[in-house]
Amino acid sequence: MHQPDREWIQDKLSSLTAHADELQRVGDAADEPNFGPWTALKLIVLTATVDVYTQIIHDYDFDPYYVDAMAGSGITELDGGRDTLIGSPIVAGTVAHEPFSKMFLIEQNEERAEALRDRLEFATEEIDTFTQSRDEWVVIEGDTNEELPSIPSRVRDERGGYLGGQDGQDGAHHLAFIDNERVEVEFDSLRRLSSMWGDLLINYQEKGINREIGLIESGEKDGWDEILAFFDDDAHIQRDSTPNERFELYLGKLDSINRSEYESLTIHGSDEHPYGYKMIYATRPTGGGSEYVEFMETYQRKIEALTGDDIENVLDTMKGTSTHLGLWSPDEDSQSRLGGF
């Protein structure tokens, strides 16, 4: 039986719960989506990614931009509001070692986009650890497949018409979080985004994709269009592909847009929801991205040993409702500052 490293999980969760209740009260999104407790593992991976990315990119003298293709409302409600964590845009704006030159945050749902704006205003004014200023983030309300391809030209406009810098220094570079719930982000959108230098952190919904393909093949669901667009309109996907072959096909597509260096890890659901998805970090074979890939190899072991049940247990402990009460006491410092990965 695996022994979860409870202290490590609690440290990471303290960062994700800090200010979450205040932020929840600020926004007014009537329809917050509901997430399982394993979602915390995804946010821990994002935290580590932003932490390492912003350190490395600084060393390489790039000018970093953050892109959130599916930004959400700024908070993450677990189990119907039983626990609340901060959402990905707040994580990114809090963990970055130096502020991003700009954060582009795309959300289709009008109420969530509005709530995200309100929460970012609040974070900018009231949360010391959130280091982006008011003109360093923008919420773009719209369909990510229309908006993602426009990001390179938006960045160019921000920089007076240039993506590259003088003598290769200060060139623009992005970290894009592609947090698919299903197969929303079409491969062609990634290709067009990737006309600018950048790294991708992709939520690859492995079990969800298998399930959808099963439903289409059995005639319970219509149409291949969305799945095909996700896999770059590659008809191989329709020819009795296995889950592994699909994943390899997707990695091959990333290779075709010069993001051939990658590391992936699996987020496990819970006993009740034996569910899972992969997080893929994809980068170019040269430069700082390779350092991130090496770092992620060690991180993978810790994350893959955990499930949503471990997260629920530790969150209960932190609220004092679990039998594990008193094993350790919350660390005040880790509540106030994200990072330290």
Ligand SMILES: C[S@@+](CC[C@H](N)C(=O)[O-])C[C@H]1O[C@@H](n2cnc3c(N)ncnc32)[C@H](O)[C@@H]1O
């Ligand atoms: C998994 S949630 C995002 C969670 C967020 N990344 C976080 O970690 O806090 C996915 C979000 O994508 C939005 N969404 C779904 N389809 C979209 C699309 N085509 N374009 C833009 N946003 C979309 C949904 O409204 C939802 O808020």
